[in-house]
Amino acid sequence: xxxxxxxxxxxxxxxxxxxxxxxxxxxxxxxxxxxxxxxxxxxxxxxxxxxxxxxxxxxxxxxxxxxxxxxxxxxxxxxxxxxxxxxxxxxxxxxxxxxxxxxxxxxxxxxxxxxxxxxxxxxxxxxxxxxxxxxxxxxxxxxxxxxxxxxxxxxxxxxxxxxxxxxxxxxxxxxxxxxxxxxxxxxxxxxxxxxxxxxxxxxxxxxxxxxxxxxxxxxxxxxxxxxxxxxxxxxxxxxxxxxxxxxxxxxxxxxxxxxxxxxxxxxxxxxxxxxxxxxxxxxxxxxxxxxxxxxxxxxxxxxxxxxxxxxxxxxxxxxxxxxxxxxxxxxxxxxxxxxxxxxxxxxxxxxxxxxxxxxx
Amino acid sequence: xxxxxxxxxxxxxxxxxxxxxxxxxxxxxxxxxxxxxxxxxxxxxxxxxxxxxxxxxxxxxxxxxxxxxxxxxxxxxxxxxxxxxxxxxxxxxxxxxxxxxxxxxxxxxxxxxxxxxxxxxxxxxxxxxxxxxxxxxxxxxxxxxxxxxxxxxxxxxxxxxxxxxxxxxxxxxxxxxxxxxxxxxxxxxxxxxxxxxxxxxxxxxxxxxxxxxxxxxxxxxxxxxxxxxxxxxxxxxxxxxxxxxxxxxxxxxxxxxxxxxxxxxxxxxxxxxxxxxxxxxxxxxxxxxxxxxxxxxxxxxxxxxxxxxxxxxxxxxxxxxxxxxxxxxxxxxxxxxxxxxxxxxxxxxxxxxxxxx
Numbered sequence: 145x146x147x148x149x150x151x152x153x154x155x156x157x158x159x160x161x162x163x164x165x166x167x168x169x170x171x172x173x174x175x176x177x178x179x180x181x182x183x184x185x186x187x188x189x190x191x192x193x194x195x196x197x198x199x200x201x202x203x204x205x206x207x208x209x210x211x212x213x214x215x216x217x218x219x220x221x222x223x224x225x226x227x228x229x230x231x232x233x234x235x236x237x238x239x240x241x242x243x244x245x246x247x248x249x250x251x252x253x254x255x256x257x258x259x260x261x262x263x264x265x266x267x268x269x270x271x272x273x274x275x276x277x278x279x280x281x282x283x284x285x286x287x288x289x290x291x292x293x294x295x296x297x298x299x300x301x302x303x304x305x306x307x308x309x310x311x312x313x314x315x316x317x318x319x320x321x322x323x324x325x326x327x328x329x330x331x332x333x334x335x336x337x338x339x340x341x342x343x344x345x346x347x348x349x350x351x352x353x354x355x356x357x358x359x360x361x362x363x364x365x366x367x368x369x370x371x372x373x374x375x376x377x378x379x380x381x382x383x384x385x386x387x388x389x390x391x392x393x394x395x396x397x398x399x400x401x402x403x404x405x406x407x408x409x410x411x412x413x414x415x416x417x418x419x420x421x422x423x424x425x426x427x428x429x430x431x432x433x434x435x436x437x438x439x440x441x442x443x444x445x446x447x448x449x450x451x452x453x454x455x456x457x458x459x460x461x462x463x464x465x466x467x468x469x470x471x472x473x474x475x476x477x478x479x480x481x482x483x484x485x486x487x488x489x490x491x492x493x494x495x496x497x498x499x500x501x502x503x504x
Numbered sequence: 505x506x507x508x509x510x511x512x513x514x515x516x517x518x519x520x521x522x523x524x525x526x527x528x529x530x531x532x533x534x535x536x537x538x539x540x541x542x543x544x545x546x547x548x549x550x551x552x553x554x555x556x557x558x559x560x561x562x563x564x565x566x567x568x569x570x571x572x573x574x575x576x577x578x579x580x581x582x583x584x585x586x587x588x589x590x591x592x593x594x595x596x597x598x599x600x601x602x603x604x605x606x607x608x609x610x611x612x613x614x615x616x617x618x619x620x621x622x623x624x625x626x627x628x629x630x631x632x633x634x635x636x637x638x639x640x641x642x643x644x645x646x647x648x649x650x651x652x653x654x655x656x657x658x659x660x661x662x663x664x665x666x667x668x669x670x671x672x673x674x675x676x677x678x679x680x681x682x683x684x685x686x687x688x689x690x691x692x693x694x695x696x697x698x699x700x701x702x703x704x705x706x707x708x709x710x711x712x713x714x715x716x717x718x719x720x721x722x723x724x725x726x727x728x729x730x731x732x733x734x735x736x737x738x739x740x741x742x743x744x745x746x747x748x749x750x751x752x753x754x755x756x757x758x759x760x761x762x763x764x765x766x767x768x769x770x771x772x773x774x775x776x777x778x779x780x781x782x783x784x785x786x787x788x789x790x791x792x793x794x795x796x797x798x799x800x801x802x803x804x805x806x807x808x809x810x811x812x813x814x815x816x817x818x819x820x821x822x823x824x825x826x827x828x829x830x831x832x833x834x835x836x837x838x839x840x841x842x843x844x845x846x847x848x849x850x851x852x853x854x855x856x857x858x859x860x861x
Contacts, residue, residue, distance in 0.1 A: 199589045208580055308692050312662060313861035321622055322664050322849035328602055418575035422661055422692055423599055426573040461581050464569045465588070471539060471571040 147375060148494040158492045163445070167452070173484075174477045183467050192477075205458055207345025211344055211416050213407040214350040215240070218445055219432035221356040222401030223443040225363070229376040231397045234406040235281065235376035238289065238303035239442025241275040243406025244413040245310055246273025246327060248420045251335035254313060255327065262334040265303030265350075266410060274406015275346055275399050277303065282398035286391045289364030304425070304457035311422045325421040329414045336413035349411025353450075356404060360443040373397065434482045456481070530771050531583035532763075533554060534568040535578060536596035538695040544740040545694065545757070546570065546719030549596045549619075552759035559764045559810050565577060574599025583608040585747045586614045592770045594763065594789075595619065597694070598663065600731035604628060607812040616766040619764060620665060622846065623807070631762060634783030635665065636672040637813050638715075638755030639756070639807050640820035641791055643676030645753060647684050648802045649735055650677075655690045656707025658700060660726055662860045664848040666718045671852045672820045673716055676809075678854055682844070687712055690860055697723035708734055727752055735797065741758050743793040753806070754792030781842065783812045821845065 171193075175185030196205035219236045226233050232238075247270030254262045282297035308324075310316075315326040340346045344487045364370035376383040376393055383390075408428065413420055435453050439445030458475035534553050536548035553566050567590070569581045578600045585593050588606060592615045595604045601621035607751065608616045608628045616628040624630055640669035646655050655677060659666050670688060677684045687710055689703040700719045704727035715736045717724045722743050726733040736746065738754025739753055769775040782788035791810050796804045812818035824835030828851040834840060851859060 169683070180564060201584070204583060204587060211576065212580075214824075304692075308860070321847040323847075324663060325599075329605075392855075411577075421574065421599060423574045426575065426577060441539075457577075458580065461569055461577075462584060465533070465567040465581070465585060468567075469570070480789075490620060 145146075147497050148490070149497050150494055152304045152494075154492050154494075158488075159440060160487060161438065162492060163449070165488050166481060167497045168437075169393040169484040169488070170477065170480045173203075173479030173480055177473060177476060178469065182472060183469060188463055188467055188469060191463045192456060192474075194459075196378060196455055196458045199462075205462075207339075207343060208458055209451060209454045210345040210350045210456055211347070213429045213450040214347075214353040215412055216432050216435045216453055217353040217450035218349065218356055218408040218411075218441065219405045219429055220435040220446045220450060221353075221360045221443060222404035223432055224436045224439070224443070224446060225360065225373055226397035226401050227377075227436060228344050228364075228441050229393055229397055230374045230380070231394055232293045233278065233281070233296050233398055233401045235278070235298075235300045235429070236294050236401060236432055237425055237427065238296070238300035238410035239277045239306050239402040239405035240412075241300075241425050242277040242305040242409070242423060242430045243270040243274035243419075244408065244420060246270055247410030248329060248413045249310070249315060250326060251329060251332065251414065254331055254334070255383065258334050260334075263337070263414075266335060266414060267407065270406050270410025271403040272406065277406070278398045278402020279395070282395050285398075286313075286394055291483065292394075296398075298324060300429070305495075307420070307424060308422045311420055311424075317419075319396070324367065325419045328418045330418040333416055337411050339415075347411065349408065350408055351413060354447075357443045357447050364443070369396070396498045404433075434478075438481065438485055453478070510812075517610065522532040526564075529565045529587075530560070530563060530767060531590045532564060532566045532767055532770075533582075533590040533593040534566065535572050535581055535585070535593065535595045535597075535600060536568060536570040537599070538720055539570050540568070542695050542720045543722045543743060544738075546596070546720065548730075548741050548757045549759055552763040553594075555760035556767050559713060560767065562773075564767060572600075575603070579603035579606055582616075582841070583610070586611040590614060590813055592617065592767060592775075595657045596767075598665070598785065605689065615770055620689045624779060626777060627823040629776075629780070630663050630764075631778075631780040631782075632665070633757055633788040634781060635755055636820055638781045638789050638791055640813070641674045641810055642716060642755070643673035643678075644680055644755065644797060644809060645737075645794070645802060645806050646673065646716065647677030647679065647681035648805075649752070650681065650712045650714050652711045653683045653790060655686050655714045655716065656701045656704070656710070656712030656789060658687055658707070658715065658719055659688055659690045660718045661692060661695050662690060662808060664846060667734075667851070667859060668845055669697060669716075669718055670855070673740045675820065675825065679841070686855055688857060689857075691719055693719065695720045697721040700825075701727045705727060705731070722746065727736045736778035737801065741749055744792065747793070748795030749790075749797040751795070752797050756790040756792050758788055758790050763779040784810060785816055790840050826854055827851070828855055 170191050175189050178188040179185045181327045223233055247266045251266040251268035281292040284290040285292045285297055311324045317327045337347050372388045376388055439449035456478050463469045530803045536546040539623050540546055541549040546715055557566050572578050572581050575585050594617045596619045598620045601623050604618045605623050608625050618630050620632045621630050622828050657670055674686050687707055691699050691703050693699055701723040703829045704715050704724035713734050715728050717726055717739045720740055725736050725746040728736045735752045736750040736815055738751050740757050742754045742756050819839040821840035822835045823838040825834040
C-alpha cells in the first residue's frame, strides 16, 4: 500500500527536480507512444531534441529557437508575476493580439513615412494595446469583484473578432487584391523589427525577452513590490497585515502582464510574421501559461522552459517531415510535458511512503 | 552522461539514415494547413502527394508537415524542407503566400508552388482550381431541392475564392428557384469541426434545409445528418461516408494530375513559373456522384450543366448579372474575365447582408 504524506515543508530539492523528472518522463512515455506508432523511439526523440541544436542545419534552427521562444518567455514572465500573487490572467493570447493590432496599426498609420520615431511609437502602442486589454479584467475585478480568469479568457475571443475585423477592413492592404491581411511590415523599413544581425534570429523582441527576465528577477528579489507579490501568493493574511493594497497589486500584475504580452505581439507582427492577418495568433498566449509553470514561475526557469518549448515545436516539425510523425503525436508529446510536470509537482508537497496494508 | 550518450547514438542512427538516401531522387515537400485526416482540403492534397509517390516510385521522395499555422511557422517549415534538399515544395494554403515568397528568395534553386495565391516569382508558381464551377452545379441542385427556400452557407474567410463560390451557387439556385434565400455564416477558420458544427446547427435552426460549406471538415455533414431532413455537399473531398443523404453530391479537388505534371517538369528541368487555374474541363475540379436522394430529372440537369462546362460551352458567370448594389456587372451574354473573378469582392444582386469588412 502506498500512501501520500504531506510534507511539513515543501521540498526544495523536489521543486527543482520536478521539471527535469517531468522532461525525462515525457521522453520515456513519448518514446513509447512513438514506438506504438511504428517509429524508432530513440531516433524520434533524438530528432526532436538533438537536431535543432546540434544537427546538420543547426545554424538555421538555433536562431529559430530564439524567434519561437522569445514571445513565450516575454508573455510568461508577465504571467508569472500575477500567478505568484494568485492573480490568474488566462487571457494573454488576447492581450498579445491587441498589442499586435495597436503596434501594427500605429506603424501603418505612418506608411510610407520614413522616420526613426515610427518604430518607438509602435513599441509604445503595442504595449498600450496589451495593457488596456488586461485593464478590463483588472478594473472589473477591483471595482466589481468579477473573476479575472473568466473575463480575461473571454476577452481572447473578443480580441480574435477584432483581429478578423481589422484584417478585413481597417488594416487591409489596399494593394492586396481584396484579400484579407495588412501590408507586410517587413517591406516597410521604418516599421520593420529586423534581425539585429542577419541570420542570428536576434530581433528586438528577443532582446526584450531577456531584459524582462532580468527585470523580473530584480523585482522579485530586490524590490518591495516583488516581496508583496510573493507574500500575497504565499500568505494572503500576512500580506494584509503587511499593508499590501490588493487592488493596486491586481492592477499592477495584470497591467504588466498585458503590456508584456502586447509587446510580444507587436514584436512578432513587425518582425517574423510581418502581416496582421486573421490567423495571426497561433497560441503563444496559452502556451506561455505552460512555460510559466514549467519554469516554476521563476524568471530563469521561464527562460529555460521557453527554450525547451521552442525546441519541442521546432524539433517536432523536423520529426514530422523526416520521420513522418503525425502532428497530433507531437502535440500529445507537448501535452505530456505539462501533465507530468503537474503530476510530479505533487512530490514537492507530499512524500510517498510505503505503508503496511491493514487487512482485516 | 547516460542522457548524452543516448542522444549521440540517436544522432548517429539518424546520420546513417540520411546518408543512406539515394542522391538522385527528386524530393518533393508538402506543407499542409490542416491534418491529413481532415477528410477535406488537406486530405485531397495528401492524396495528390500519394499519387506522386505511386506514379514515380523510387524516383521520388515526398515529405510533408501537417497543421502548420500560417505565418512564421510556415516559413520555418518551408526553410527546413529546402535545407533538407527538397527540389519542389507545394504550399497548400492561401496564408502561406508571403512566407513562400520569402523562402523562395533564399533558395533560388528550389521550385515552389503556392495554392490559391497570386504572388509569383522566378521560382514560385501559383495554382488553383475553379471551384466556382462546382458551386454552380451545387446551386442548381440546392435551388431545386430546397423546400424551405432557405439555403445555409458556411463561409470560411471572406476572401475572393469563397465569395466567388457564394455568388456562383446563388446565381444558379436563384435561376431555378426565384424565392430562394441564402443565409451566410462566417466561421473564420478552414478547419475547426466544433465551430463548423455550430455554424451548421445555427443555419438549420434558422430554417435552412440545404447546407453548403466552404470549410474542410465533415462536421457540418454530421450536424445535418443529426437534424434529419437536410441535404449537404461534400467540400474539397467526396465525403461519401455521408451519402446518399445528407451528402447528395460534392466538389472534389483532384490535385494529383497537376502534382505529377509539376514533379515531372522538375525532373526534366522544364519547370517554369505558371499561373494555373483549372476547372472541370481539365479535371482539377470533379463533381462527386450525385446520390439517389436527388430526383432523376434534377440529376440529369446537373450533369448536363457539368458537361457544358467541361466542353467549355457554359461559363457560370454569364450575364446579365448585376452587383448587389444594383449596378450592372455583366451584360447579356457577357462572361466574367478571370481578373475580376480572381479578386471578386462583391456579392451579386439578390444576396443579403454585407461581406465582412
